Amino acid sequence: MKTNKTIYWISTIIMSVVYIFGVSMFIFNTEGMKDAFNTIGFPAWLMIPLGIFELLGVGTVLVNKSVILKNMAYGGLLLASSHGLVAHLVAADGGHIPAVVAVLFTAISWIYYRKIF
Numbered sequence: 217m218k219t220n221k222t223i224y225w226i227s228t229i230i231m232s233v234v235y236i237f238g239v240s241m242f243i244f245n246t247e248g249m250k251d252a253f254n255t256i257g258f259p260a261w262l263m264i265p266l267g268i269f270e271l272l273g274v275g276t277v278l279v280n281k282s283v284i285l286k287n288m289a290y291g292g293l294l295l296a297s298s299h300g301l302v303a304h305l306v307a308a309d310g311g312h313i314p315a316v317v318a319v320l321f322t323a324i325s326w327i328y329y330r331k332i333f
Contacts, residue, residue: 249263
């Protein structure tokens, strides 16, 4: 049980750092991220709601108050990161590594969350 909790918390912290880093890039490197969004075929205005929902999702996962909300947050984060992964792979811009890390650690965090809670 202790191993499961350790894996859960490590994967959750890594997942959170990846998403928070992405949102900070939306805020502090706006022009660069607008260009990146246009390169992969997404409109630049999508950064604002995506950043808001990613922060809300990470907060929901970390707070652990509602099982339903937490599962919805995991689903939303996994959906956003998997779409980002596919978009980067199709655009072949080399930005797929953070998306792979986000998908991987979101999935690991969710799997171990289901095991221990």
